[in-house]
Every structure is written in C-alpha cells, then in structure tokens.
Amino acid sequence: MSKSETTRQKILETTAWLIGHYGIERSSLSMIANSVGIQKPSIYYYFSSKEELVDAVFAWILEGYSFEQYFPINSYTKENFVEKIISDGLQLLIEESTDTQMLVVQVLNEFLLYGSRESSHNKEYRLKIKAVQEGFIDGFIVLLQKGVEFRLTDSKGLREKASILALTLDNLSNYPMIGIQLDVAAVWRQTITSVVSNEGKFI
Amino acid sequence: MSKSETTRQKILETTAWLIGHYGIERSSLSMIANSVGIQKPSIYYYFSSKEELVDAVFAWILEGYSFEQYFPINSYTKENFVEKIISDGLQLLIEESTDTQMLVVQVLNEFLLYGSRESSHNKEYRLKIKAVQEGFIDGFIVLLQKGVEFRLTDSKGLREKASILALTLDNLSNYPMIGIQLDVAAVWRQTITSVVSNEGKFI
Amino acid sequence: MSKSETTRQKILETTAWLIGHYGIERSSLSMIANSVGIQKPSIYYYFSSKEELVDAVFAWILEGYSFEQYFPINSYTKENFVEKIISDGLQLLIEESTDTQMLVVQVLNEFLLYGSRESSHNKEYRLKIKAVQEGFIDGFIVLLQKGVEFRLTDSKGLREKASILALTLDNLSNYPMIGIQLDVAAVWRQTITSVVSNEGKFI
Amino acid sequence: MSKSETTRQKILETTAWLIGHYGIERSSLSMIANSVGIQKPSIYYYFSSKEELVDAVFAWILEGYSFEQYFPINSYTKENFVEKIISDGLQLLIEESTDTQMLVVQVLNEFLLYGSRESSHNKEYRLKIKAVQEGFIDGFIVLLQKGVEFRLTDSKGLREKASILALTLDNLSNYPMIGIQLDVAAVWRQTITSVVSNEGKFI
DNA sequence: AATGAATGAGGGTTCATTCAT
DNA sequence: GATGAATGAACCCTCATTCAT
Numbered sequence A, B, C, D: 001m002s003k004s005e006t007t008r009q010k011i012l013e014t015t016a017w018l019i020g021h022y023g024i025e026r027s028s029l030s031m032i033a034n035s036v037g038i039q040k041p042s043i044y045y046y047f048s049s050k051e052e053l054v055d056a057v058f059a060w061i062l063e064g065y066s067f068e069q070y071f072p073i074n075s076y077t078k079e080n081f082v083e084k085i086i087s088d089g090l091q092l093l094i095e096e097s098t099d100t101q102m103l104v105v106q107v108l109n110e111f112l113l114y115g116s117r118e119s120s121h122n123k124e125y126r127l128k129i130k131a132v133q134e135g136f137i138d139g140f141i142v143l144l145q146k147g148v149e150f151r152l153t154d155s156k157g158l159r160e161k162a163s164i165l166a167l168t169l170d171n172l173s174n175y176p177m178i179g180i181q182l183d184v185a186a187v188w189r190q191t192i193t194s195v196v197s198n199e200g201k202f203i
Numbered sequence E: 001a002a003t004g005a006a007t008g009a010g011g012g013t014t015c016a017t018t019c020a021t
Numbered sequence F: 001g002a003t004g005a006a007t008g009a010a011c012c013c014t015c016a017t018t019c020a021t
Helices: A003-022 A029-036 A040-046 A050-063 A081-095 A099-115 A123-149 A158-178 A184-196 B003-022 B029-036 B040-046 B050-063 B081-095 B099-115 B123-149 B158-178 B184-196 C003-022 C029-036 C040-046 C050-063 C081-095 C099-115 C123-149 C158-178 C184-196 D003-022 D029-036 D040-046 D050-063 D081-095 D099-115 D123-149 D158-178 D184-196
Strands: none
Touching (some): A003 A029, A029 A040, A050 A099, A099 A158, A158 A184, A158 B123, A184 B158, B003 B029, B003 B050, B003 B099, B029 B040, B050 B099, B081 B123, B099 B158, B123 B158, B158 B184, C003 C040, C003 C050, C003 C099, C050 C123, C081 C123, C081 C184, C099 C123, C099 C158, C123 C158, C123 D158, C158 C184, C158 D158, C184 D184, D003 D029, D003 D040, D003 D099, D029 D040, D081 D158, D099 D123, D123 D158
C-alpha cells in the first residue's frame, strides 16, 4: 500500500472509531487529525470536506455488513438448516460483542439517527441503511423459502417471519449498547424455533 | 398556567421537537430561542444551562413512557388475554406512527445514542433508558405469569419470552424511522402467537 | 434603622466583601444579590447602576480611613512622642491583619488599580485615594513639626521624612497580601527610629 | 524572526499594554485581536486559551525584573558603595517613569491584585511575585553584608534593613501611579543614608 | 419595597475551511 | 504529500439593565 493509501486508511479507521465513541458532530477534524497524528489541513488532501470523509466512513463500514456474509445460503442443507441459522446468527451476535464489531453497530446507529434528521443530504444514509436492512429481510425470505422446499416450515407469512428474524437480530445487537444483560443465545434460539418450526399457527 | 410556566413548557416542547429533528448537538440555543419566539438569554431564566434543558426534555419525554401505561395488567382476563396483548401493543405501535409519538421514539433514540457516548454525565441517560427497557421486560414477565396462571402458556423461559416481546415492540417502533414499510400488525400478532401459545417447544 | 437602610447597608457590605475577594468586574450583580439574599433588580431600588453602587462602596470604605483616626495629634507629648508614633502605627498595621481591615486594604488596592485605568470616570477614584495618601503625608508633616517643637527631630527634609513614613506604612500593610512574612513591628520601629531621631544626616 | 514569532510577540506586547491600561478582565480577546490587527480565533493558534495568554504575558513581564539586573553586586566597592546603591536604585525608579517601564509596574500590580483573589489558579501569580519581592529582599541582604565587610554599616537587623529598602523601592515606584508628586530622588537618598549609615540605633 | 420575566451586548471558545508554501 | 497561519460563523454563556407588576 502506498504511503498515501496508508494515511487515507488511517484517517478512515480513526474517524470510524471516533464516530463510534463520540458521535459524528463531536468528532471534529481537530480530534481526527490529532488521533491520526497528522495536521488538520492534511485531511483535506484526502477528503474534500468533512461531509465527504463521513460519507467515506459510512461506505467503508457498510461494505462489510451484508446478509450473505453471515448467512451463506448455498451451504444450507435440509440436515443443518435450523442449527445453521442459529449458529450463523450467533456468530453475528457474538462477533458483535467484540470491540471491533460493536463499533460497527454503534457507528451504524449513529448514521441511522444522523440520516433520520432533517437534511437533504442525510437522506442517503437512511436509504442505504434501509437497503441493508431490506437486504437482511430479503435474505431471510430466500432462506425461509429453502426451508419450505426442505419442508421444514410452511409457506405462509414468509415476509413477516423474515422481518421478525431481521429485526430480532438487529435488536439483539443493540441491547448490549443499552447495557441490558440478556441471554442472547437463548433468545435467538427461541426465536428461530418458534418462527421456523411453527405449524399452521400463523393467522 | 402562569406566563412563566407557559414559556417553560414551550421551550421544553420546542426543544424536544428540535432534538427529534436535528439531534441534540445541532439543536442550538439560538434555534430553540428562535423557534419559541424569545431571545437566547431568556432560556437561561428557565434552565441554568443547555445540559439542564436537555435533561429536562429527557425527563419529560420519558415520563409518559412506561409499560403500565400501555399494558394495564389488572384488566387482563383469561378470556381477553391473547387478544388484549395484541391490541395493547398495536395501540403503542400505531400511536407511534402519529407525528407526536414518532417524535418520542426519535428523541429517545437520540438520547440512547447520546448516552452511549464517552462522557461521564451521559451515563445517566443510558441508565434511565435501560430502566425503562427493563421495565418493559419485567412487565411482560408479570403479564406472562398471568398467562401461566390462566394455563394459556407454559412457564419455561419466561424471561426470554418477555425479552423477545419487549425487543420486538422496540424494534417495530423503530422501523418506521428507517422508512421500511412493514405490516406491523401482522408481525406483532405473529410474534404474540408464537411466543404465548408455543407448547413445550422452548429448550 | 429602617428596613430600607438595613438592606442598603447589607448590599454595601456584601459588595465590599465581594470586591475584596473577587475584584470589581468579577463581582457581578447576580453574585451580590445572591449573597445578600435578594433578587437582582432589587439592587436597582437602592442604586441606579452598578457604577453608583461601586462608588458608594468606595466612599464607604474610604470614610473610615484617615490619618487623624489612627494618629490623634493632640494626644502627642514630648514624653510619649516616639513610642506613640510606633504604637499608633502598629495598631493600624496589626488591626489590618484582622480580616475586617485586611479587606479594606484589598478593596482600596482594587480601587487604586481600577482608578488607574483608562476611563474618564475612574479618575475620581485615583484622585480620592491620592487625597487620602496625601492626607497621611500632611498628617505626618504636622506630627513631625510637633517633634521639631519638642526638639526630638530636626527640621530638615520634613516632607521627605513624612513621605517615607506614609509609604512605609502603606507598604507594610500591603505585604501580607503578597504573603511575605515580615517582622512588621521591627521594621516599623526601625523606620521611626531612623527617620525621627536622625541627627543631621539628611542632605 | 519568523512570521509566526512576530505575530506571537505582537499579541504578547499588545496584551501587556492592554492589561496595563484596562486590567485583565477588561482586556477581551476581541480588543486584543483588534489591536494586533488579526481576528479573534487567530489568537488561539498561538495560545490555547485566554488564561494561557495571560500567563505568558505575566512570565514575559516578570522575566526582566530581578534584583541582579538593577544592582550588580560584583561591581560594588568600598569606595562607590553608598553612592552606587543610590544611583542604581534611582535608575530603576527613574526608568520606571518612562512609559515602557511604568507599564511593567502597572501590569505587575494588576497581577498582584489578580493573584490575591479567590481562585486556585491565581495563587501562582501571587507566589511568583512573592518570589521576585523576596529576591529583592535577599539581594539587599547580600548587598548589606558587603557593606558590613566594608565596615560601612553594622551587622544588626540586616533583614529588617533589607526589607525597608525593598519596600521603599516598591512603593516609590508605585507612587507615580497614584499621581502623587514626590521628590523620589531625595526620599531614596534619605532612606539609604539612614538605613546604611545608622550606627547602633537599631533595637 | 421588591421581583418575575426578558433582553442586547459581549464574553471565551471551537468549528470546518482556505491558501500560500 | 503535508502544513503553518489564518478566518467567518457559530457555539454556550454571563452581563448589566429594564419594566410591568
């Protein structure tokens, strides 16, 4: 990696960390430059404005956060189906309790809130996060359809079931932020069990 | 209401609205004063600092957001049990799609994120929100215990079930913020059905 | 004393104390009102502006600070002359190490400095303090003339001798402010001895 | 001198001048910036806060104000002893009636008073000024000891004599501030004469 | 005799940004 | 590639003051 790219990357990572810890507005260019170990105007060599830097951070964070990454559809079989959903989900949830990934959640939430504010530009954030969330819902729909093919679950209310899975996953990853202690594994397992293997209970 | 109280209340409401729309840091005292129709220093007559004002807004928002308000435990009977949980929850969820209550969610999220940032004072926000969330979990536990008495649900994993209900409610109220269209009523109904009336499936 | 006078007096004393401890500019009307136990606008009932209040404090402080008060010329005799100058001076100096009087010195210094600043109005402070200081010099001249009559000192350089006494007194009362430990009594006695009983050494 | 140092120096000098004329609190950053011919935030490029700027001014002013600078002990001989003390002192006193040095006195007094106020940080000012004052006392003690060696003065009460010289010098330099006209030279000569050549009169 | 409510002016400070070097 | 120097705009906050009550 060239020196230039190294510095760019350092700025990106540092900014992400700072945003996760102090929020977007509180993460000033001074702080960022200071943390990276460069001078403030140097940032402008890589990013033409704070807005552009923040956008880049957002894109960089989002980049590695997709359904396919955590739930590789092709490796699901009739035999491993239920247990693999559980374990794949747990991996996401538990990975997130590591510092690195908890940062991602925090930063995404920051952007989610930031994007929900009154501002023409911010709408993009909301739209992109929406896309990711819908990506998870769509992913679960596809996954559940496999479950239907495997005759492990019935075909009614697939969209609602998928939504429940997506939002449960989302919220379980948010709970640590509030500080609530929860048996994440148990709750996730319980959710999968009742959603996937419910028989004709859906109205 | 005295003139003083009127102004104080106006400041409180305006600030809540602004925080919901622009966030805490972006809601400057100038904006607030401007929106209320007074001069900036006048705010200091009612609140000794921005921090105190923000605290007051937080307390005011939190004040009307408790489990008991939405799920009045005493009015649950064996006959109305399942349907009442569904309708009470829907009232919360649908009420929240009105502008007034959607503001509450937005503001609470703002505080939640604000509280998760590095700062000694902010910890209080997190703790108070945690208390509210735990209030919902505890409330659902009590409610589910009633369900057990009524022999409508079994007694295993009560805490996990309650957690699922609480976080589902939480997340369903957050979805509109992202802009995702969801058949909220269907999802909630589905969740209640699978959680309450699951038979021995919990591990 | 009527209630009105009592409050007025309380404001005066409190302001003097605050000026002594925090300086004129730092002693805000809020602080004063707070310390007195009244509301800010009430001060305006007694003093039409902060400037007028400060002036009143100045006059009140100056009022009890004159040469005659400490050195009653008429009670000086040939027999007690030297010892009485010493003891009268020491009374002023030692009295000043009590809290009450140390306040006076502090406040006067505050006004002295305040008065030396660029401002048309402040000139009055300087002039009045100058008058007091000259009052001490003139007083000592009269006193030393008595000494000449008593043939205890010679008549040369009376003005310079008087000046030395006045400024020594002044400075000795300032030293505690800096925090320098000094055997005040010894220095004052030494000064008197060398000034009053010097024989023909003055040029 | 680099551009940066020039500006820094200009800020320092301007601030000193303003403090001498208007006091520390009245010398606002707006005034300073205005006088220097720069914008307010530019000051922060050189000094991280007003406090730091004021500290720097204080250090800068104090820097050139020591006993040794005015009374070079090594150049005192038995022959020039008395006359040199007089002339060295007069140089300090007369130099101070120039605008430049009168500013120093004014500023030092400002800091002395500022330092005597209730505030944890200000204590340092008092301590440093105390150190300078004690430097003068100690310097005069050493000087008088030389006088003892030269058999020009006796060895009793050296500390008190030194104190008298130091405070006389101090006060003589303060008198112009009040506006009192005084034959400074005569008073200083008289003090030296009576202090140095007093014979066994000390008690 | 006193105050509740409000304000214009100005305080110190931080911000993102620019630009010559 | 990077920065030293500078700035306009905006920040939170405090001030002395006013005025109807």
